Amino acid sequence: MVKEKLLKKIKNKEIKVGVVGLGYVGLPLAVEKAKAGFKTIGFDVQEEKVKMVNDGHNYIGDVVDKDLKKLVGAGMLTATTDFSFVKDVDFIAICVPTPLDKHQQPDISYVRASTEAISKYFTKETIIVLESTTYPGTTEELVKPILEQGSGLKCGEDFYLGFSPERVDPGNLIYKTKNTPKVVGGVGKDATEVIAAMYRAVLDGDVAEVSSPAVAEMEKILENTYRNINIGLVNELAMLCERMGISIWEVIDAAKTKPYGFQAFYPGPGLGGHCIPLDPYYLSWKAREYGFHTSMIESSMMINDRMPEYCVDRAAKLLNRFEKSLKGAKILVVGVAYKQDIDDYRESPALEVIELLKASGAEVSYYDPWIPKYRYHGKTVEGMTEISPEQVEEYELLIITSAHSNVDYVMLQKHAKVIFDTKNAMKAIENRENIEVL
Template sequence: MKELMLKKIKSLDLKIAVIGLGYVGLPLAVEKAKAGFRTIGFDILQDRVDMVNQGINYIGDVVEEDLKQLVENKMLTATNDFTCIKDVDFVAICVPTPLNSHQEPDISYVVNSAKSIAKYLRPETIVVLESTTYPGTTEEVLKPILEEGSDLICGTDFYLGFSPERVDPGNLIYKTKNTPKVVGAVGEDAAEVIATVYKTVLESDVHIVSSPAVGEMEKVLENIYRNVNIAVVNELAMLCEKMNIDIWEVIDAAKTKPYGFQAFYPGPGVGGHCIPLDPYYLSWKAKEYNFHTTLIEASMTINHKMPEYCVERMSKILNKFKKPLADSKILLLGVAYKGDISDYRESPALKVIEELEKHGSIVNYFDPYVESINLNSVEHKSVQELSVELLQCQDLVVITTAHSNIDYNFVQENSKFIFDTKNAMKHVLNRKNVERM
């Protein structure tokens, strides 16, 4: 089987399916199609399917002209019909892996995808999970579903592996095409074949590890590393505020050391599809081994309380003007989880809004990238523009996302007071009415 698959890859005869056309799946499908592989994208959302088939892009990291050309040349199509699996040689699963209401892993999208794939899985097919998950998912969950549902044997009739997505929305340097890839598979032959596919598609190194579990653990390590270090600076920021020390100046000084230090920055919390979720995936799995991830859980606690801490700081600021949180007009600048993107998944700004509304504040937001948000089944819309009148009538302006296309000098000149949680106003000369995290 290995030689046949390698021959198909070399001749670009491999037909590919990408399950899930979101922030991970669509860029991956586009790159596979650009490499010369006929690619089918699958998504349960009809509007995504329709947009792809019309060549309309909805993901920031995809170039719309590339998408249009691939669709016109019939190199990329989209569908919500799982029977397409019977006609492909390679299946990449790129579905969400959120947390449930109890902060436990919800891999139902992976499970449901696997069950659907199994119905149409044929011999000499490669299945790769790209969704972030806990160590053991590929072999303990995916493999039995695929084998039982297809009557095929993993390693003999089909190949199975894990290759974690590495997507950083808005990154101007590293995209899907040039970000190094990790591959772990069930068996050496599977690892070689899967790695060859990615080497053909990408302009980056492909690192093979000994098993899917190593790849799964590697992925959560990447984001737990960031979560823990962000928690350290968040805790120091809270201490520095009490000690009247500028945490931003401290970090700038520390990062002059050319070795042994990497700069991380405080903020109103952590957001996105990985950093707030991955620690929960690992801590949940660790309990199966009667092991408690003490440091990781402590970092989760610190980062989780940052929105509440920010609201406490806002309350102190308003108290200086003899204003309570209740009925105060507060404008948030930015609800995306990071600067210059439209993604607001798990954004700490949402938790800040919730906390302020609990205290009776009148909250609005401005975000040039996010027209509206759905918060607890209630739609909130961004104000249309940052006018002088809007800023002057606010009791407090809070910077929760550091977008680069906002005129912070204009904000400073026309606001009563500003609480900057992201150090976005570091280049503003007059900061008399600004308090930083």
């Protein structure tokens, strides 16, 4: 039987792996597959990424530079833009982006294009797994028909298909691809068993098996919608607490003393990263197909989406206290990464804050020790490469939008006229006369 044959090949490390999409999810996965003893080919449409991998040059923070160089040098990991090499692999993980389009609806064009490319070349007894975050039903309603039509092969008999959601938290010092538990849902029990065995042969984390790809797809949406809703709650409370003259940060610290029934979430200028700001939109979009409105989820999305505008309003009020107008004000934004101590600015709310400030007539500069420049709406924006006391003194307002640990907050406080700290990054600073917190 196909299942027994593949399980034996997995056990003997005879499976050749293909990873489609060499970004924040795909490259770390490809590295771990290769480190576990499986020869791996990375596929990407961007020639620059392919060249960097083949040269052993790392561009992802969660990948150890020497690991990549060693694997490439040993011939365990290669990369290509030529999808015809799909015919040479036994296991394919699809790790491509799933953004939102301009109408805030799922853009699954990358999944569709990758699946179509794979369908032209994959052969019998191939294992195919979608890891890209998407709406429930994508694997069976979109990916499966494309693979079957393009190849003439039948899912469950000629090849195995499943969904295993990526769980990547850039910058996490404890959980990486290697030790993060996985969830697997295959089209049929045999597919689930084989896919789970493949991940167990590579990863240290537990592998949980569920009954279908749809369950695994919904599970991933639940993970991030849970966070979206709770962050929306504290963001709304932050706005209320500001009116009431109460520190939301002190409230949360007090609530954290309860040893059960409470998990701390924190307010901020909005949500960033690929998953948390986007996943609820995937679910609410799919829910409408069933005549169902996800009212609680949509409410939290509305709250989180308005936080950049709220922060700009707060900045304007703060300047007014010093008889300054937002229009023409020199403002320095500190941090454009979507979370601390990483170089990832995908969906970062800081970028929207900057655009709103500029639209109001402010003169805006930014400083981020992790991100010297970024692209937003087709334009490249360059930041300050370093920051001195003299430079800080030139600005009428500093807005902190990322809580990086390698920023000299003591110096900022000492030389800034006034600071709006949206991340409570300066909580350890004793002199708070010129600091206002979200």
